[in-house]
Every structure is written in structure tokens, then in C-alpha cells.
Amino acid sequence: MNVASRLPETSAPALADRPTTSAKPPFLGFGLGLRAQHYDEILSGNPPIDWFEIISENYTLPGGQPLRTLDRICERYPVVMHGVSLSIASTAPPNFEYLQGLKDLAKRVEPKWVSDHLCWTGVHGKNLHDLLPIPYTEEALDHVVGRVQLVQDFLGRAIVLENVSTYVQFNNSEMTEWEFLAELSRRSGCWLLFDVNNVYVSAFNHGYDPLTFLNGIPPDRVVQFHMAGHSHMGTHIIDTHDHPVCEDVWDLYVAALKRFGRVSTMIERDDNIPPLDELLLEVNRTRAIAEQVLPGKLAG
Amino acid sequence: MSDFARQQGAFQHGILTGDDTVLAEILDSPREKRETLFGVYRHAYGSRLVEAMRNDHELLHLYLGDEMFDEMGHAYVRARPSEHPNLRWFSQGLPDFLKSTEPYRDHPILSDLAALEKALNDAFDAAEGPVLALTDMAGFAPKLWNDLMFQPHPSARRLDLNTNAPAIWMALKNDETPPDAELLEEPARLLIWRQDVTPMFRELPTEEAMMWDEAANGIPFGVLCEMLATYDDPDGAAARGAGYLHGWISSGSLTGVSAGG
Numbered sequence: 001m002n003v004a005s006r007l008p009e010t011s012a013p014a015l016a017d018r019p020t021t022s023a024k025p026p027f028l029g030f031g032l033g034l035r036a037q038h039y040d041e042i043l044s045g046n047p048p049i050d051w052f053e054i055i056s057e058n059y060t061l062p063g064g065q066p067l068r069t070l071d072r073i074c075e076r077y078p079v080v081m082h083g084v085s086l087s088i089a090s091t092a093p094p095n096f097e098y099l100q101g102l103k104d105l106a107k108r109v110e111p112k113w114v115s116d117h118l119c120w121t122g123v124h125g126k127n128l129h130d131l132l133p134i135p136y137t138e139e140a141l142d143h144v145v146g147r148v149q150l151v152q153d154f155l156g157r158a159i160v161l162e163n164v165s166t167y168v169q170f171n172n173s174e175m176t177e178w179e180f181l182a183e184l185s186r187r188s189g190c191w192l193l194f195d196v197n198n199v200y201v202s203a204f205n206h207g208y209d210p211l212t213f214l215n216g217i218p219p220d221r222v223v224q225f226h227m228a229g230h231s232h233m234g235t236h237i238i239d240t241h242d243h244p245v246c247e248d249v250w251d252l253y254v255a256a257l258k259r260f261g262r263v264s265t266m267i268e269r270d271d272n273i274p275p276l277d278e279l280l281l282e283v284n285r286t287r288a289i290a291e292q293v294l295p296g297k298l299a300g
Numbered sequence: 301m302s303d304f305a306r307q308q309g310a311f312q313h314g315i316l317t318g319d320d321t322v323l324a325e326i327l328d329s330p331r332e333k334r335e336t337l338f339g340v341y342r343h344a345y346g347s348r349l350v351e352a353m354r355n356d357h358e359l360l361h362l363y364l365g366d367e368m369f370d371e372m373g374h375a376y377v378r379a380r381p382s383e384h385p386n387l388r389w390f391s392q393g394l395p396d397f398l399k400s401t402e403p404y405r406d407h408p409i410l411s412d413l414a415a416l417e418k419a420l421n422d423a424f425d426a427a428e429g430p431v432l433a434l435t436d437m438a439g440f441a442p443k444l445w446n447d448l449m450f451q452p453h454p455s456a457r458r459l460d461l462n463t464n465a466p467a468i469w470m471a472l473k474n475d476e477t478p479p480d481a482e483l484l485e486e487p488a489r490l491l492i493w494r495q496d497v498t499p500m501f502r503e504l505p506t507e508e509a510m511m512w513d514e515a516a517n518g519i520p521f522g523v524l525c526e527m528l529a530t531y532d533d534p535d536g537a538a539a540r541g542a543g544y545l546h547g548w549i550s551s552g553s554l555t556g557v558s559a560g561g
Binding site for chain 1: 302303304305307308309311312315316325326327329330331332334336337338340341344345348349352381382383384385386387388390424425426427428454455494497
């Protein structure tokens with residue numbers, strides 16, 4: 001593959017503020033992260049879930065049961081793609097093979113949107129398979145804006161980026177995480193996935209008020225909420241996605257609904273995965289709370 | 301190099317090697333020291349990759365037990381850091397690692413078990429392809445049969461193992477006590493493929509394995525039968541060849557047939 005010939009224009013003018021013009025993704029309702037443990041129940045029972053989010057890397061495979069099952073689920077439910085390896089903030093060269101795999105999967109799935117995280121996963125040819133933190137500097141912002149534009153040009157669509165849970169802060173940061181996200185979205189045109197749990201985790205870990213984060217995010221840029229559980233270690237919280245959503249995060253969800261209005265919301269469980277019925281209770285709770293906070297505003 | 305790039309390099313180096321230099325660029329939190337907070341990333345790195353290996357190698361994990369598997373897993377993580385964005389491919393090098401690294405190479409059963417599990421994993425999500433049916437063969441006149449060439453299903457692979465790993469795999473799969481590991485005088489010649497969505501394997505007789513390998517190389521049926529004649533009763537070679545072929549088609553391990561020439 002001739003990578004050079006596929007590189008979009010990346011001259012200085014091309015990397016100037018150049019938001020991708022694209023319509024805001026639609027409101028999908030209340031969804032769930034698709035996990036293999038629930039395949040049979042979903043296909044045999046058609047549970048009342050408005051939409052599913054898939055982990056993109058679980059399906060960037062040659063063939064077999066995962067893709068066949070995904071095809072059947074896409075026939076019945078709206079689906080969005082959520083990746084963990086875009087590594088949008090990495091200073092390593094872009095991985096066009098990975099991006100092509102993502103593009104091919106998007107062609108097959110026709111997702112309502114494609115998301116990943118504001119993080120990096122490795123440099124120097126290595127992948128740490130973790131959502132690693134960045135310093136919130138002008139240099140990092142310029143770099144990530146350029147990368148988002150490049151990825152959006154390659155995929156032919158605006159992407160959605162999620163705030164990650166972080167455990168450390170860098171001493172050279174020049175702005176807050178929410179200022180970074182707001183500016184990134186404004187300059188690159190990417191949309192934002194507001195992970196309510198991650199805001200709670202990072203706020204606790206770094207000692208700020210999660211409402212300050214929430215109020216620093218521009219309401220018109222948020223297109224998705226994640227709701228998840230975590231592990232509390234006393235002095236810090238680890239984002240393990242292996243517990244039910246805790247009450248504090250439900251409270252923050254209420255505040256998020258008040259600020260952002262109706263936003264496609266989903267329950268994200270990655271480990272210690274319970275039966276589907278148990279997760280449906282949490283999905284139903286996201287819906288019930290939204291109906292309570294935004295009466296009459298969810299339809300249409 | 302930009303400062304951002306330098307900082308990412310230092311951060312990664314700190315995770316991979318335990319070097320603390322990057323801590324000078326990290327803040328303590330109101331409740332915790334930076335060493336502990338950075339340690340979350342260090343711990344997550346190894347444990348996430350070993351967890352992925354446990355998922356990919358369930359029966360090797362069962363065979364070794366938690367402690368030995370995790371010790372081996374962390375040794376693999378140190379020796380072969382992931383270079384692929386998809387965790388699915390991380391443990392692809394495990395059979396080779398076990399075959400070439402002390403102390404594991406002294407126990408060839410381990411690399412063979414890993415190789416068998418890897419082959420089954422690869423069959424599970426291998427590319428799709430048509431499955432040749434017995435009825436597809438009806439269209440070929442008998443005089444064409446000598447020229448028929450067969451194409452394996454994209455999921456089908458051959459694997460030769462020098463230990464009784466297949467027997468141990470089977471026992472572990474069935475929750476039975478596995479037999480003692482032993483070296484075989486003749487290798488176990490396996491065919492691995494996906495039947496609908498299920499990965500399968502079976503052991504082939506020596507001459508059937510030879511016939512499969514040569515068929516996969518594009519050797520036509522007539523020549524395959526001539527080769528079979530050198531293995532056993534020459535008069536029965538064509539019947540044996542037809543029998544093996546019937547088995548391959550019935551089990552869904554072929555994707556196509558064509559009359560060569």
C-alpha cells in the first residue's frame with residue numbers, strides 16, 4: 001500500500017482551524033454496550049434497547065461469528081462504533097492500516113457515528129492498550145486538532161471523542177481538561193462523548209468539582225453520554241467498568257441532562273458482565289431519569 | 301522532537317521499564333502520591349495483557365494454573381510488547397515464545413498447546429468463504445476427476461505437533477484429568493477449520509495429511525491418487541483418495557473445486 005499517496009493534505013493551511021461540517025448526530029435514546037455474552041439473548045429476545053454501541057476493535061476481524069452476529073444486530077438496532085485504539089493524541093505517525101480497518105467496518109455497519117477517546121495508546125511502534133493521559137498544553141492541542149482533522153478527512157465523517165478517566169496530571173498543563181475538550185471540538189469540528197463516570201473519576205482523583213468540568217463543556221457539542229461503574233480505592237478511583245453505576249454518578253447524570261438536554265445515553269460494562277436483564281434495569285433507569293428531568297422533551 | 305513527543309516517550313518508558321524519571325513531570329493529587337497514581341498505569345499494562353492472554357489461551361491457563369500462567373504471561377509481555385492496535389493479535393507469538401524461551405522450551409507440551417489454541421482462535425474469526433457441498437461435485441463428469449483441483453476453506457489450516465497436546469486439550473476441554481505430557485514418535489498431523497461458526501480440529505492419518513497439503517498446493521486429484529499409491533495399497537489409492545475427499549467436503553473444510561488444465 002502506498003501510504004504517502006493516501007495522506008490527506010496536511011500542509012500548514014490545511015491544518016488551520018477547519019471544522020468538518022457535518023450534521024449533528026441524531027438522538028438515539030437509551031442504549032447499551034454490545035457484549036458477546038448477550039448475543040443469543042439479544043437475537044432471540046429482541047430486548048427493548050434503543051441502540052447498541054460496539055467496540056470497533058472486536059469486529060475489525062476477517063470473518064466468523066462476531067461479524068455475522070453484528071450483521072444481524074445491525075438489521076434490528078441502530079449501532080454506533082466506539083474504538084479504543086485510535087490513539088488520536090499519539091505523537092507516533094498515524095496508523096493508516098488501522099484507519100482503513102475502521103473505515104471498512106463503518107461501511108459494513110453504517111454506524112450513526114464513530115467515536116474513540118481523547119488519549120494515546122503508545123509510541124515508538126508499541127501499543128500499551130490503555131487510554132493514556134495527555135498534558136493540556138497548546139502544543140498538545142495543536143497536535144490533536146491536526147490529527148482529528150486528518151482522521152475525519154480519511155474517514156469522511158466527523159468523529160466523536162470521549163473524555164477518559166485519568167489518574168495523573170502533568171505539571172506543564174496550561175489549561176483544564178474541559179477547556180482543552182471545548183477548544184478541540186470548536187477547532188476540529190469533532191463532537192464530544194461525555195462520559196459521566198469518567199468525569200466523576202477524574203474529578204475525585206484530581207480534587208476538583210465534577211460540576212466545574214460539566215459546566216465547562218459547550219452544550220451544543222455533546223452527542224453521547226456514557227454511564228459506567230468504577231472501583232474506589234480510598235485515595236483514588238479506578239475506572240474498571242465492572243460495577244453498577246454508583247449513586248453519585250447517577251446524580252451527576254441528572255446535572256448533565258439539565259445542562260446538555262436530551263443526549264443519546266448508554267450503559268457501558270466491560271468486565272464482570274452480568275445477565276442482560278440486570279443491565280436492562282440500568283438502561284431503564286437512564287431513560288426514567290431523563291423523562292423526569294426533561295419531561296416531554298425526549299420524543300421526536 | 302517536540303516536547304509532547306518526548307513526554308509521551310518518557311511516560312511509556314516509565315510504564316514499560318519501571319523507570320521513574322517521568323514522575324518529575326507528574327503532580328501529586330490532593331489525596332495520593334504520584335508514584336501510586338502512576339502505578340495504576342503500570343499495573344494495568346501488565347494485567348490487561350495477561351488477561352487477554354488468559355482469554356485467548358483458556359486451556360493453557362487451566363493446564364498451568366493461575367500462578368504459573370501469570371508468571372509466564374508477564375514474561376511474554378516483557379519479551380514481546382504489543383505492536384498491534386488490536387489486542388486480538390497480541391498473543392499470536394506465544395507458541396514461538398514458549399518454544400524458544402527458558403524454562404518453557406524444556407516443556408514442548410506448552411508451545412504445542414498454545415499453537416493448537418492459537419490455530420483454533422485463528423479459525424474462529426478467519427475470513428469467510430463458500431463451503432463446497434457434495435452436490436457441487438455432481439457436475440463433474442468422471443473423465444474430469446483426474447484434473448480436479450481443490451481450494452481449502454479460508455479458515456482451514458494444517459498443524460503438526462510433536463506432543464500429545466491434542467489429547468491434553470481434549471481432556472481439559474471436557475473437565476477431565478489430562479494425561480501426562482509426552483513426546484510422540486510420529487507427529488500428530490492436525491487439520492483445523494471452522495464449521496459454520498465453530499472451530500474444529502481432527503487428526504489426519506499420515507497419507508491424508510500429505511494429500512491435504514498437496515491438494516492445498518494445487519495438485520490435481522489424479523496426481524494426488526498417484527501419490528497415495530506410494531503410501532499404501534496402490535490398487536486402493538483412488539478409493540482412499542475419494543474417501544478423504546468426501547470427508548473434507550462433508551466437514552466443510554473446502555471452499556471450491558475447479559477442473560484444471
